[in-house]
Amino acid sequence: xxxxxxxxxxxxxxxxxxxxxxxxxxxxxxxxxxxxxxxxxxxxxxxxxxxxxxxxxxxxxxxxxxxxxxxxxxxxxxxxxxxxxxxxxxxxxxxxxxxxxxxxxxxxxxxxxxxxxxxxxxxxxxxxxxxxxxxxxxxxxxxxxxxxxxxxxxxxxxxxxxxxxxxxxxxxxxxxxxxxxxxxxxxxxxxxxxxxxxxxxxxxxxxxxxxxxxxxxxxxxxxxxxxxxxxxxxxxxxxxxxxxxxxxxxxxxxxxxxxxxxxxxxxxxxxxxxxxxxxxxxxxxxxxxxxxxxxxxxxxxxxxxxxxxxxxxxxxxxxxxxxxxxxxxxxxxxxxxxxxxxxxxxxxxxxxxxxxxxxxxxxxxxxxxxxxxxxxxxxxxxxxxxxxxxxxxxxxxxxxxxxxxxxxxxxxxxxxxxxxxxxxxxxxxxxxxxxxxxxxxxxxxxxx
Numbered sequence: 001x002x003x004x005x006x007x008x009x010x011x012x013x014x015x016x017x018x019x020x021x022x023x024x025x026x027x028x029x030x031x032x033x034x035x036x037x038x039x040x041x042x043x044x045x046x047x048x049x050x051x052x053x054x055x056x057x058x059x060x061x062x063x064x065x066x067x068x069x070x071x072x073x074x075x076x077x078x079x080x081x082x083x084x085x086x087x088x089x090x091x092x093x094x095x096x097x098x099x100x101x102x103x104x105x106x107x108x109x110x111x112x113x114x115x116x117x118x119x120x121x122x123x124x125x126x127x128x129x130x131x132x133x134x135x136x137x138x139x140x141x142x143x144x145x146x147x148x149x150x151x152x153x154x155x156x157x158x159x160x161x162x163x164x165x166x167x168x169x170x171x172x173x174x175x176x177x178x179x180x181x182x183x184x185x186x187x188x189x190x191x192x193x194x195x196x197x198x199x200x201x202x203x204x205x206x207x208x209x210x211x212x213x214x215x216x217x218x219x220x221x222x223x224x225x226x227x228x229x230x231x232x233x234x235x236x237x238x239x240x241x242x243x244x245x246x247x248x249x250x251x252x253x254x255x256x257x258x259x260x261x262x263x264x265x266x267x268x269x270x271x272x273x274x275x276x277x278x279x280x281x282x283x284x285x286x287x288x289x290x291x292x293x294x295x296x297x298x299x300x301x302x303x304x305x306x307x308x309x310x311x312x313x314x315x316x317x318x319x320x321x322x323x324x325x326x327x328x329x330x331x332x333x334x335x336x337x338x339x340x341x342x343x344x345x346x347x348x349x350x351x352x353x354x355x356x357x358x359x360x361x362x363x364x365x366x367x368x369x370x371x372x373x374x375x376x377x378x379x380x381x382x383x384x385x386x387x388x389x390x391x392x393x394x395x396x397x398x399x400x401x402x403x404x405x406x407x408x409x410x411x412x413x414x415x416x417x418x419x420x421x422x423x424x425x426x427x428x429x430x431x432x433x434x435x436x437x438x439x440x441x442x443x444x445x446x447x448x
Contacts, residue, residue: 017226018138019146020047021068021104025075025139026146035076044069063119067111071135074107075100075143097147098262101139108135130247137254141225141261148215178208179220186224190231198232198256205260209267217268221261229257288362290340291347299361303371303423306359310373310417317373318380318414319423321430322350322387324366325407325442334398342396342406349390353383369427377414377447384410384445392443407443409434414447 024043028035047065052058079100109132116124182204189197201224209217232253286298294302303319310317324346331339343366350360350368359371372380388408395403411433413426433448440446 017141017222017229018068018135019142020050021072021075021135022139022142022146024072025079025100025104025143026149028072028076029079029147040069043072063115067108067115067131070111071104071108071139075104075139078103097143098140101136101143104139105132105136108132126247130251133251133255137225137258140258141221144218144265145215145222148218150215175211178204178211182208182220182224186227189228193231198228198253198260201228202260202263205264206267209264210271212268214265214268214272217264221265225257225261229253288347291344291362293347293351293368294359294361296361296363299359299363299369299371300423303359303361306371306373307417307421307423307426310415311420313417315374315417316376316415317371317417318375318377318383318412319426319430320370320372320380320384320387320410320412320445321363321427321434322368322370322384322408322410323434323438324391325409325438327366327406330404330406334401334404338396338398338404342394342404345394345396346391346406346408349394350387353386353390363427369430371423375414380412380414381445381447384412388443388445409437409442410445411435411437412445412447 028039044065047068048058048061051061051064056064079096082096109128112131113124113128115121116127121127182201185201185204189200192200205221205224208220212220286294288295307317309315324342327339327342330342343362347360347362347368350370354360354370354372357373361369363369370383372383375383388410391406391408393405395405397403411430413430413433415421415426429448433446436448437444437446
């Protein structure tokens, strides 16, 4: 990572973007096993070796490495005080990563000032400010991505799902339009040039921020920043009069990029919080607060879609209606708290034994239902039998008394989706089969 940053370093300047520090911060926070003396010594060696390989002398390499590591230490000290869930941005960007970036930049600037005084730099204050600005820009641009990027298998799985979506439905490619617009705006900025080019990508950045997840937009920020900053600094250095000092102009460009990035990142983080909140509200509206399975209304809506789909493609499905045996007696004897605990345990047994895409619902009271698509009659009956056996083996602790147990009666319907059917009618049919199971002695499955 140090070598990659050095490749973006204009002659006599600090690198345009320096990813090594942000990567190191993310490793220390996300993999605490790295945060030990051995990890720090290996990082120091990497920093020094990268500078030695690119022509710096040992003293310069060591001073640069220590300055970088001072910034990393400051960022870690600040960010570790936030709860772990805040290590990935779930609230406006500036509330935590911005503080970490500022702390790192100021720490690096202080070290640069000290080295400047020791080495008799003609203007150590200016050098320190240059370090602060450059480090702040690098952290702001890169740290959000390193703190939110997923592990490699997750990334590969994401690409595979995206490719499958594009292959199955070409309209999914419209999702790429914001990124394409961003690339087009960057190319326009490069072609037009001038001081106003830095704001050309702003509309596309905001579009991306409202269209993609935070880790995706943070990656796009890196791509945009590298392309825009390299081009702007190249044009700036080429257009300066001979003998002019480019440092203040370079600092202006880099702090401008940092400010440009913070806006879309803040929008993206706020939008993600809003989306997550809406998702939680939707989940709460559709799921039973006690057992966590679907409520009747959501089950009827989602289940009817499954049945209609089965009818369209002549698929099979099964509806199972289940009712706990003698549940009222348990409630009356042990109280509703114990009854609720039993319902939670039974719901967990059902969820653990159905397939991941089967629908499970609490229809009301102690009655549950399952809708399983693309299943044979024999497999549906085996599923019901398994649930009966597992519920019968269940034990729920009761304070100062013996553990309680229960059984469950199940009515099952299996249908071929050859014609339109209403889930409400199917549940009523399965309900009748369930009552037959109770009449036959309970703790069994009866097919209707």
